[in-house]
Amino acid sequence: MRRFHAWAGLAGLALVVFMAVTGCALSIQPLLDAATAAPAGGTLSVADVAGRVAEQVPGVQRLVRSASGQLVAHAFDGATHKAEIVDPNSGEAIGAYAPSPFFIFITELHRSLFLDWAGHGVAGVASLAILILSASGIGLLLRKMGGWRQLFAAARGSGSQRLHTNLARAAVTALILTATTGIYMSAVYFELVPSADSAFTFAPTGAGTTPAPIATLPELASVPLSDLRELVFPAADDPSDVFAVTTGAGLGYVDQATGAMLLFTPNSVWQQVYELVYTLHTGQGAWMLAVLLGLGALAAPALAITGSTIWWLRRRSTPRLTGNASAREADTVILVGSESGSTWGFAANLHEALSVSGHRVHLAAMNDLRRSYPKASCLLVLTATYGDGAAPASARQFLARVKTLASRPAFAALGFGDRSFPRFCAHASEVEAALTARGLKPLLPVYGVDRQSPADFAAWGRLLGERLGIELPLSHVPSRPRTDSFVLEERSLYGVEVQAPVALLRFTMPEFRPGLPKWLGGRAMPHFEAGDLVGILAPGNDVPRYYSLASSSRDGVLEICVRKQAGGLCSEYLHAIAPGDTVEAFIRPNPDFRPDRTRRPLILIGAGAGVAPLAGFVRTSRRRPVHLFYGARHPASDFLYHREFQEALADGRLSSLTTAFSRVLGGGYVQDRLLNEAAAIQELVRRGAQIMVCGGREMATGVRETIDTCLEPLGLSVDALKRKGRYLEDAY
Amino acid sequence: MKKLAAMLMLATALVAPGWALAKDVTIEAQMVRYSGHAAYLAVYLTDPAGxxxxxxxxxxxxxxxxxxxxxxxxxxxxxxxxxLDGITGASVGGGETLTVHADLADALIDAGYQIHVDTAVENGGEYADDAMIQVTSTPATIDGSGYVSKLSVSM
Structure with missing residues (x-):
C-alpha cells in the first residue's frame, strides 16, 4: 500500500499540485464576493426588486443574482449593452459589473486547462488521483497508527514524516470533498451520470394585453429575492412576451399582464444534486466552506513536497538490488528491520548469495510484510534491536502484521546488536516468538551478529546453507559511515570518586567555515538538535557507538557526556583523548526524542550521563515550565551541569530541580523522588505535561513503573501517554 | 411551445434546394478581444419584414x-x-473569427434579407442582434454592438 501511495503520488504530482494551486486561488473568490455583495434588507420579493430596477435602469433585460447575493442588471439602452451591479433595496445601479479577468482565467485553467474536453478529462483524472491518494493515505495511517482510535495519536518519525502526517490529517476531509465533487462534475461533463440540464424549452406566449406594473405581479411577488437565480424581462416591443424566472426550484414563465404562472418546469433530482455538488466544490455563496476547501488545497503542494522527500529518503536508504523477485514469485523472502540502514547491506549480500545459488529472492522491509507469499518456502528475518529491545524503524508494524500472515514458510531470524547489552538481539527473539506462535517452523535458532561482525554473519550463512543444502558464502563488510572530523576542545571529568567516571566532552568542527560557499572551501556544520545522536567511530573500528547530544548545531559545539564502561572500546577511547585530539563522528537525527512545541509543562527525568540531552532541552526552553528530576551518585562528585542548572533555576528556564543521590545518607534513586512528588506529577500531567526520560535501560524501566503508579489515580498510563507522544524515552 | 429536441427531427428545406440558382456566401464574425469563456453565437436570416x-x-x-x-x-x-444538422460548431473565444459558408438562393440576395448574429457568454453578456447586415452582392462590413467586433458578408 505504501508503494502504491508513493507511486500514485509521484505520478500525479504535477497534476495534483496544479489543480490544488489553481483551486486554492479560486477559493478566494467566494470570500471576496461575500465581502463586496450589497446586503438585501428585510425580505424582498422578486417583484419588488424587479419593479425598482426597471425604473432605475432603463432598458433592463436581465437580472442575475449570484450565490453571494450580488445582483447584476444587464441592460440595452438602444445603443450599448451595460451590466450594472444594483442595490436590491433601491434598485439603483451602484457600479459597473466587471467580472475579474483573473478569476475567469483561473476558472477555465482549473476546469479544462484551455484544452476543451481533453482538459476536462485531465481535471477529472486529477480529482481521481486526489481521492486515491487520500484513501490510500488513510489506509497507510491506519496501519501505522494501529486502528481508527489511534488515528489522531501523535505522529512519529522524521520531520517530513510528521509534517506529512499532520498536514494530511488536517486536510484530508477537505481534499476528499473536493475530489469526490470534482469527479462527479467530470462525470456530468462526460455524461456518465444523467445530464443535470433541464431540457431547453421555448417560452410560452402571454396574454398580450397591457402590461401591469411589475411590482403587482402575484407570481413574482411570491418569490423571495433570496430564491432568485435569474429574471429575464420580456422584450420591450412584444406585449405577448413573458417573464422567465429561474429559481433554485426550477424555471417558470410569468405573464406580464396577469402575473400568472404560465408554465413551470421544476428542476430534476439530478439538477438538484448537481447544484449541491457545485456548491460543495466551489464554495460559492458559502465563503466559510470556500476557506476550508482553499486551506485543504493549500496543503496539497506541501503534502507533495514532504511526500516526495519521504520517498526519496527511503529510496536512498535502501540498497539498489538487481533482480529482486516479486513477493508473489519468490521462493525465499528476506525481511529487514533496520533503524539506521546498516542492516540493509547485510541483507543485500544475503540476497545476492541466495540468488547466485538459484533462488528467487524477495527483499523488503519488515513493515512491508504481506499477507501471503504463495511460493515461498523460506522466510529470513534480519533485524537490529533499537534501544531497550524495541523494534527498529523499518519493523515497528511487523508484530501487528504477523497476525494476518497466511503463508507458513520455514523461517530463520538473525539479530544484529551489541553483546555488551543485556538485551542483545531482543527484537529478533520477539520476532521468532511471534512467527512460531503463528505456526511457522524455525530453520535455525535465533542467531546474533555482534557489532556488525562479518565473521558472525558468515558463520550464520554457513549454518543456514547447511539447512538449505546449498553453499552460502556470505561476506559483508559494513561500509564505514561517512564522518566529519571534530576536535576536542574541552573535557571535564566527573564521578571518579564514586566509581562512575563520566566525561563531559565539547567538540568543535574547525573545518566548518560559516558563510563561505562550498566551492570556496566553506562547509556547513551538520545540523543537529539536542537529543539527536552522534555516532563516534573509535580508531580501527567501523561500528559506531551513539551518544545523545546536549547541544544543538546553533551552539557551534558538539557536547556529549560519556560514561566509562569497563571494556567499552569507544567509551575508553573517549575517556583517553585530550583537548586538541580529533575524533571521527557523524550525526544521526533522533526526531522522536524532542520536546513538543507547546507551552505546556515539560517533565525531564534523567540519571547519570543521561542528563546530557535534558540539559540541552533546559538550555533552549522558552516560555514553558520545565521540571527536572535528576539522579546521580554524589552531589560532590558526579553532579553534571550543577552550575548550569542553578543558573537556569535563577533565570526561570527551569521551574524546579529535584535531585536524588544514591551514595549519600538517606539518599535514593530518581524513582523515589518521583513517588514523593506523585501529586505534583499528576497535576502537571493533568495540565498536559510532556514527559521525557533519558538514562540507562534499568532506570528507564523503573521510571516507567513509577510513573504508571503516579498516574493510576488519573486513569492514565505511560502507554496511553506514549501513544499521544507525551511520554518519550531514550534508553541505552 | 415545442421542445428543441423534437424540433431537431423535423428536417426542412433550409436555405436553398440543390437545383435552384444559389451563391456561396461567406459570413465572417470577428470577435472582440475579451477575457472570459468562449461565446455562443447564432447566425440567422430574417426576411424583408423582419x-x-x-x-x-x-x-x-x-x-x-x-x-x-x-x-x-x-x-x-x-x-x-x-x-441544426451540420450547422453547429464549437463556441468562439475572444479575438477569434467565426467564418460561415452558406449557399443562399439568388432570390435572397439584394432583396432586403438580413443576417443577424446573437451572442452570449457564460457569466457575461447576452446580445440579441449583436450585429446585423444586409445580404448584398457587394461585400459589406459593419460593427457589432457586443462581443462581435465586425461582421462582414461577401460572395
Missing part, C-alpha cells in the same frame, strides 16, 4: 445555453421548427 427565415450557424454544443441567444430563439419558436 420575420425569422432560417438558421445559418450555431456555435456552442450545449443546448441548455441556447435560450440565451434570445433573438434567434424567439424567431425559431415562432417558425416552429429547426434542423
Amino acid at each position: 420575420t425569422y427565415h432560417s438558421t445559418l450557424w450555431v456555435s456552442g454544443h450545449k443546448t441548455k445555453y441556447y435560450g440565451t441567444l434570445r433573438g434567434w430563439v424567439q424567431g425559431v419558436s415562432q417558425a416552429g421548427s429547426i434542423n
Whole structure:
C-alpha cells in the first residue's frame, strides 16, 4: 500500500499540485464576493426588486443574482449593452459589473486547462488521483497508527514524516470533498451520470394585453429575492412576451399582464444534486466552506513536497538490488528491520548469495510484510534491536502484521546488536516468538551478529546453507559511515570518586567555515538538535557507538557526556583523548526524542550521563515550565551541569530541580523522588505535561513503573501517554 | 411551445434546394478581444419584414445555453421548427473569427434579407442582434454592438 501511495503520488504530482494551486486561488473568490455583495434588507420579493430596477435602469433585460447575493442588471439602452451591479433595496445601479479577468482565467485553467474536453478529462483524472491518494493515505495511517482510535495519536518519525502526517490529517476531509465533487462534475461533463440540464424549452406566449406594473405581479411577488437565480424581462416591443424566472426550484414563465404562472418546469433530482455538488466544490455563496476547501488545497503542494522527500529518503536508504523477485514469485523472502540502514547491506549480500545459488529472492522491509507469499518456502528475518529491545524503524508494524500472515514458510531470524547489552538481539527473539506462535517452523535458532561482525554473519550463512543444502558464502563488510572530523576542545571529568567516571566532552568542527560557499572551501556544520545522536567511530573500528547530544548545531559545539564502561572500546577511547585530539563522528537525527512545541509543562527525568540531552532541552526552553528530576551518585562528585542548572533555576528556564543521590545518607534513586512528588506529577500531567526520560535501560524501566503508579489515580498510563507522544524515552 | 429536441427531427428545406440558382456566401464574425469563456453565437436570416427565415450557424454544443441567444430563439419558436444538422460548431473565444459558408438562393440576395448574429457568454453578456447586415452582392462590413467586433458578408 505504501508503494502504491508513493507511486500514485509521484505520478500525479504535477497534476495534483496544479489543480490544488489553481483551486486554492479560486477559493478566494467566494470570500471576496461575500465581502463586496450589497446586503438585501428585510425580505424582498422578486417583484419588488424587479419593479425598482426597471425604473432605475432603463432598458433592463436581465437580472442575475449570484450565490453571494450580488445582483447584476444587464441592460440595452438602444445603443450599448451595460451590466450594472444594483442595490436590491433601491434598485439603483451602484457600479459597473466587471467580472475579474483573473478569476475567469483561473476558472477555465482549473476546469479544462484551455484544452476543451481533453482538459476536462485531465481535471477529472486529477480529482481521481486526489481521492486515491487520500484513501490510500488513510489506509497507510491506519496501519501505522494501529486502528481508527489511534488515528489522531501523535505522529512519529522524521520531520517530513510528521509534517506529512499532520498536514494530511488536517486536510484530508477537505481534499476528499473536493475530489469526490470534482469527479462527479467530470462525470456530468462526460455524461456518465444523467445530464443535470433541464431540457431547453421555448417560452410560452402571454396574454398580450397591457402590461401591469411589475411590482403587482402575484407570481413574482411570491418569490423571495433570496430564491432568485435569474429574471429575464420580456422584450420591450412584444406585449405577448413573458417573464422567465429561474429559481433554485426550477424555471417558470410569468405573464406580464396577469402575473400568472404560465408554465413551470421544476428542476430534476439530478439538477438538484448537481447544484449541491457545485456548491460543495466551489464554495460559492458559502465563503466559510470556500476557506476550508482553499486551506485543504493549500496543503496539497506541501503534502507533495514532504511526500516526495519521504520517498526519496527511503529510496536512498535502501540498497539498489538487481533482480529482486516479486513477493508473489519468490521462493525465499528476506525481511529487514533496520533503524539506521546498516542492516540493509547485510541483507543485500544475503540476497545476492541466495540468488547466485538459484533462488528467487524477495527483499523488503519488515513493515512491508504481506499477507501471503504463495511460493515461498523460506522466510529470513534480519533485524537490529533499537534501544531497550524495541523494534527498529523499518519493523515497528511487523508484530501487528504477523497476525494476518497466511503463508507458513520455514523461517530463520538473525539479530544484529551489541553483546555488551543485556538485551542483545531482543527484537529478533520477539520476532521468532511471534512467527512460531503463528505456526511457522524455525530453520535455525535465533542467531546474533555482534557489532556488525562479518565473521558472525558468515558463520550464520554457513549454518543456514547447511539447512538449505546449498553453499552460502556470505561476506559483508559494513561500509564505514561517512564522518566529519571534530576536535576536542574541552573535557571535564566527573564521578571518579564514586566509581562512575563520566566525561563531559565539547567538540568543535574547525573545518566548518560559516558563510563561505562550498566551492570556496566553506562547509556547513551538520545540523543537529539536542537529543539527536552522534555516532563516534573509535580508531580501527567501523561500528559506531551513539551518544545523545546536549547541544544543538546553533551552539557551534558538539557536547556529549560519556560514561566509562569497563571494556567499552569507544567509551575508553573517549575517556583517553585530550583537548586538541580529533575524533571521527557523524550525526544521526533522533526526531522522536524532542520536546513538543507547546507551552505546556515539560517533565525531564534523567540519571547519570543521561542528563546530557535534558540539559540541552533546559538550555533552549522558552516560555514553558520545565521540571527536572535528576539522579546521580554524589552531589560532590558526579553532579553534571550543577552550575548550569542553578543558573537556569535563577533565570526561570527551569521551574524546579529535584535531585536524588544514591551514595549519600538517606539518599535514593530518581524513582523515589518521583513517588514523593506523585501529586505534583499528576497535576502537571493533568495540565498536559510532556514527559521525557533519558538514562540507562534499568532506570528507564523503573521510571516507567513509577510513573504508571503516579498516574493510576488519573486513569492514565505511560502507554496511553506514549501513544499521544507525551511520554518519550531514550534508553541505552 | 415545442421542445428543441423534437424540433431537431423535423428536417426542412433550409436555405436553398440543390437545383435552384444559389451563391456561396461567406459570413465572417470577428470577435472582440475579451477575457472570459468562449461565446455562443447564432447566425440567422430574417426576411424583408423582419420575420425569422432560417438558421445559418450555431456555435456552442450545449443546448441548455441556447435560450440565451434570445433573438434567434424567439424567431425559431415562432417558425416552429429547426434542423441544426451540420450547422453547429464549437463556441468562439475572444479575438477569434467565426467564418460561415452558406449557399443562399439568388432570390435572397439584394432583396432586403438580413443576417443577424446573437451572442452570449457564460457569466457575461447576452446580445440579441449583436450585429446585423444586409445580404448584398457587394461585400459589406459593419460593427457589432457586443462581443462581435465586425461582421462582414461577401460572395
